[in-house]
Amino acid sequence: MTEAATQQVMSINMGPQHPSTHGVLRLILELDGETVVKATPHIGFLHRGVEKLAEYKTYHQFITLTDRLDYLAPLSNNLGYVLAVEKLLNIEAPKRSQYIRIILCELTRISSHLLWLATHALDIGAMTVYFYCFRERETINNIFEMAAGARMNLSYFRIGGVARDLPDGFVEKVREFVNDFPARLRDYETLLTKNKIWLMRTKDVGVISAEDAINYGLSGPSIRGSGVKWDVRKSEPYSSYDEMDFIVPVGQNGDVYDRYIVRLEEMRQSNEIVRQAMDTIPKGKFIAELPDVTLPQKENLKKSMEALIHHFKVVTGGICPPVGEVYACVEAPKGELGFYIVSDGTKNPYRVKIRPPSFVNLEGLQKMVEGHLIADVVAVIGSLDIVLGEIDR
Amino acid sequence: MADVSAIGKKLKKKFPNAVTKVKTFRGELTISIDKDYIERVAKFLCGDKASNFDYLSDLCGVDKSRLGSSNTFEVVYHLYSLKKNHRVRLKVEIPASNPIIDTVTNVWKTADWHEREAYDMFGIIFEGHPNLKRILTPEGFEGYPLRKDYPLKGRQPDSLREVYRKGKE
Numbered sequence: 137m138t139e140a141a142t143q144q145v146m147s148i149n150m151g152p153q154h155p156s157t158h159g160v161l162r163l164i165l166e167l168d169g170e171t172v173v174k175a176t177p178h179i180g181f182l183h184r185g186v187e188k189l190a191e192y193k194t195y196h197q198f199i200t201l202t203d204r205l206d207y208l209a210p211l212s213n214n215l216g217y218v219l220a221v222e223k224l225l226n227i228e229a230p231k232r233s234q235y236i237r238i239i240l241c242e243l244t245r246i247s248s249h250l251l252w253l254a255t256h257a258l259d260i261g262a263m264t265v266y267f268y269c270f271r272e273r274e275t276i277n278n279i280f281e282m283a284a285g286a287r288m289n290l291s292y293f294r295i296g297g298v299a300r301d302l303p304d305g306f307v308e309k310v311r312e313f314v315n316d317f318p319a320r321l322r323d324y325e326t327l328l329t330k331n332k333i334w335l336m337r338t339k340d341v342g343v344i345s346a347e348d349a350i351n352y353g354l355s356g357p358s359i360r361g362s363g364v365k366w367d368v369r370k371s372e373p374y375s376s377y378d379e380m381d382f383i384v385p386v387g388q389n390g391d392v393y394d395r396y397i398v399r400l401e402e403m404r405q406s407n408e409i410v411r412q413a414m415d416t417i418p419k420g421k422f423i424a425e426l427p428d429v430t431l432p433q434k435e436n437l438k439k440s441m442e443a444l445i446h447h448f449k450v451v452t453g454g455i456c457p458p459v460g461e462v463y464a465c466v467e468a469p470k471g472e473l474g475f476y477i478v479s480d481g482t483k484n485p486y487r488v489k490i491r492p493p494s495f496v497n498l499e500g501l502q503k504m505v506e507g508h509l510i511a512d513v514v515a516v517i518g519s520l521d522i523v524l525g526e527i528d529r
Numbered sequence: 530m531a532d533v534s535a536i537g538k539k540l541k542k543k544f545p546n547a548v549t550k551v552k553t554f555r556g557e558l559t560i561s562i563d564k565d566y567i568e569r570v571a572k573f574l575c576g577d578k579a580s581n582f583d584y585l586s587d588l589c590g591v592d593k594s595r596l597g598s599s600n601t602f603e604v605v606y607h608l609y610s611l612k613k614n615h616r617v618r619l620k621v622e623i624p625a626s627n628p629i630i631d632t633v634t635n636v637w638k639t640a641d642w643h644e645r646e647a648y649d650m651f652g653i654i655f656e657g658h659p660n661l662k663r664i665l666t667p668e669g670f671e672g673y674p675l676r677k678d679y680p681l682k683g684r685q686p687d688s689l690r691e692v693y694r695k696g697k698e
Binding site for chain 1: 554557559583584587589591595596607611614616618637639642643663665666667675679681
């Protein structure tokens, strides 16, 4: 806690209804003039008991609930969960589905970062960027709609693969986006990167050192902004990420500006990953053929009695993984997203623990804002890119 | 992923009474620790040059009461080393009737909110925690929702409704 200059400390309530808290975050700010002496986050307004619900769902059913954690990056949540179950079952998805997962997860990352950039810039007062970002996000949502049929909560991944193959025209549409996007990114950069107002609002604000960032458990762009070169896609590659060529951008000072630079560069890298995956996507099955785990193709249900029985069996009986426990993590747009699943051998998971990156990143907020101005709080919250859906679960 | 099997052996050598079980499942190392030793083991694993677990990925509670006949809770720690790039899982069993365990907040600051969540959901008391309050459920909430004996459609008593409406006096 910072020493108060005067003894007149005032408590101010910020949120849960406040446009700059990105959801239902409530902060109790203790202020000395305009300086924050102490910031206490209150969370849980969006608590839906997802982990409790998981214990009453089958392994397939829970996929749809993972969409609702970080609702800006539903596919990353899907992926984290299905990878954990696949690890538990000791199976691997076919190569083609792994590539489809990469393409869609990287588009998700771009989409999530676009929304972050839009709202973060809007919080600080730059309104134009908001409209630009939402224009590109709309294109990505259209792409998602082509593949999954939904725009927001996709639930497209399945245990052992993906729900269906990529539709006709998908590749062309994505290619068009991938070719356009670098120019769009340059547009955003001309608006912000060297903008004097932007620099004044973000440079040396919300600084956290690498050592503290590790101790506070930050992950994703929030820790990389402090110069820690750690990305789960590189350190523990999953889903064929080791076959992709990309760099992990890092910052130096650990301030809001560096986190901004890191995320912008990440969008560029994600764009290149999508391009590579599209160029090298192998042919083959989009879901593994494992009768006791994966569902038969939907079209066959109307033609084949065996397929119908098979479908009925998997849906009602569920899948029963062996007794054991696994932890699998992925690099979600916000950081390390982990799923810890304990199985007792029945069709329902015995315990599912979600390690949400935003929950842990938000813990570092106090450290970053104490001793700084109240206006910086808004900038720092924006730079952490929190989503209350996964914080509260 | 680096080889982690040596860590179990090393830990056993350093704290012969602390390690109760070492198990590997799907390539993940799990070490069961006696509850009196958790803080010392955490400090050792964090500071030791060879293991260097400087990052606490996750900490959570598990209610084991429907697994077998043991009426116990488990506190599960997922550790990661940024420098060595390896993971290990620590498990500590504590009796459900008296769920008390030492905090690890003075080893990893990130444990603060994780421990509060485990307290909120299971009622596990972390001794030495600086601010052990409920985190996800509101103040005045009764019961511990992730315990197995808490019903899925659990309701809060009516008397709390007024408190929620008016806020705490």
